[in-house]
Amino acid sequence: MEKWEYRSIKFETKGFMGGILEIEEFNHQLNNFGEEGWELVSCVATSQGQGTTREVIAIFKRKKF
Structure with missing residues (x-):
């Protein structure tokens, strides 16, 4: 049976009201x-209104050995 490990990271947006993501970073x-073997599974934008x-939350997974 394959086993997975997961990791989430949060990116803060910029701008007076937010919403500006520094795309290069x-x-x-x-x-x-990706270089460490993590695969992006999903991205979620949190709503401010x-x-x-x-914020943008990126969720990754990779096989556990």
């Missing part, structure tokens, strides 16, 4: 996790 972090996002 975001991609850099995603690539770092009126369509703005306060």
